[in-house]
Amino acid sequence: MxxxxxxxxxxxxxxxxxxxxxxxxxxxxxxxxxxxxxxxxxxxxxxxxxxxxxxxxxxxxxxxxxxxxxxxxxxxxxxxxxxxxxxxxxxxxxxxxxxxxxxxxxxxxxxxxxxxxxxxxxxxxxxxxxxxxxxxxxxxxxxxxxxxxxxxxxxxxxxxxxxxxxxxxxxxxxxxxxxxxxxxxxRRGNAAPATPLPTATSVPSAAPTLPEATVPAAKAPSQRDSAIGAAVVIGFAALFVAIIAAAAVQLRRAARNPSLAVEEPDTGVMESVKSRPDS
The missing domain is CATH 3.40.50.200 (Peptidase S8/S53 domain)
Incomplete structure (x- = not known):
């Protein structure tokens, strides 16, 4: 040719x-x-x-x-x-x-x-x-x-x-x-030439759709929570003190009057009950 x-x-x-x-x-x-x-x-x-x-x-x-x-x-x-x-x-x-x-x-x-x-x-x-x-x-x-x-x-x-x-x-x-x-x-003879892949600098990264992960920080308790906790503790302490005081008073009274603390002995004998004649 x-x-x-x-x-x-x-x-x-x-x-x-x-x-x-x-x-x-x-x-x-x-x-x-x-x-x-x-x-x-x-x-x-x-x-x-x-x-x-x-x-x-x-x-x-x-x-x-x-x-x-x-x-x-x-x-x-x-x-x-x-x-x-x-x-x-x-x-x-x-x-x-x-x-x-x-x-x-x-x-x-x-x-x-x-x-x-x-x-x-x-x-x-x-x-x-x-x-x-x-x-x-x-x-x-x-x-x-x-x-x-x-x-x-x-x-x-x-x-x-x-x-x-x-x-x-x-x-x-x-x-x-x-x-x-x-x-x-x-044979795909007219196939378009391969397009070069974009580089990292030519294509900006997409904005993140989720917030970045963070470590949770310790949170200080509020004044209200502190007041409630203190009240509960004080209440239980006052109740405990009242119980102790009542017990002490009762023991003191028993010491001053022993008769109050003596119980009648148990004889084991039953009292008989006399029946009354029919009238």
Whole structure:
């Protein structure tokens, strides 16, 4: 991308729709560099019953495979909601690095066909954005399968001529989504930076809601309490003195008159009572 690439073809994939978080930065960088990325949907014969990453990454133009009758290929294709268009994937002829040609099948062959059309569009309109290029390809595709976009054909079968000649209205967003928005939602890429914790000097302490604890102080008794206590003590003392005085008087009287203190002896004889004759 830093060397000026405007279209990237990815003829490889995986068996899982998830991708490592480390891929986010690479695809985001490509999106920011206005690069069109075209990726293979995968092949059932290779174990891809559904589209695998990187063809599931938002903003990537994913390509499904067709047989020679322009029907979704059973072996040389896959299915998934991220498919953008379908292109031939069976009985393909391709050049070899060392020279010569070979016949092959799979979305690894259909993907370069779509990437080539994207390169032709960018060659014809050098200033056209990646969003416009992708929109031109999917909006001019020939609908196939279920009406509208479906998981086998996407928007339809690639129509190279219409993509290069049709009058296509401009769009402001990529119809296949954007990795930047996906990161923002799923990776919390737009999370606000952490706010530094306030220091003790920057935030005043709140006023205490309870009074500070204090040790209770001894309280001097009041004059009233002292007077009542003294009266009670004096009253009990006077009563005690009166009892002692009464006892002394009684003892003195007994000493002066001993007869008052002599009791009659107990004889143990009962007096007989004479009965009176009946009159």
């Amino acid at each position: 830093d060397n000026g690439a405007k279209v990237i073809n990815i003829s490889l994939g995986s068996t899982t729709p998830q991708w490592p978080q480390s891929w986010d930065a690479a695809f985001l960088y490509a999106e920011q560099k206005d690069v069109v990325i075209v990726a293979a949907a995968g092949n059932r014969v290779g174990g891809n019953t559904q589209v695998g990453a990187p063809a599931t990454i938002p903003g990537v133009l994913t390509v499904a495979g067709l047989d020679r009758k322009n029907v979704a290929s059973v072996d040389a294709s896959s299915q998934g909601i991220s498919i953008g268009v379908a292109a031939p994937a069976e009985n393909l002829l391709g050049g070899l690095p060392a020279g010569g040609y070979a016949e092959w099948a799979g979305t690894s062959g259909s993907t370069p066909i779509v990437a080539g059309v994207a390169a032709l569009i960018r060659s014809k309109w050098p200033d056209m954005s990646a969003e416009q290029v992708i929109n031109r390809i999917v909006s001019t595709a020939k609908d196939a399968g279920a009406p509208g976009k479906d998981p086998l054909y996407g928007y339809g079968i690639l129509n190279a001529e219409a993509a290069l000649k049709a009058d296509v209205p401009e769009v402001s967003v990529n119809p296949l989504g954007t990795i930047a928005e996906w990161i923002r939602v799923h």
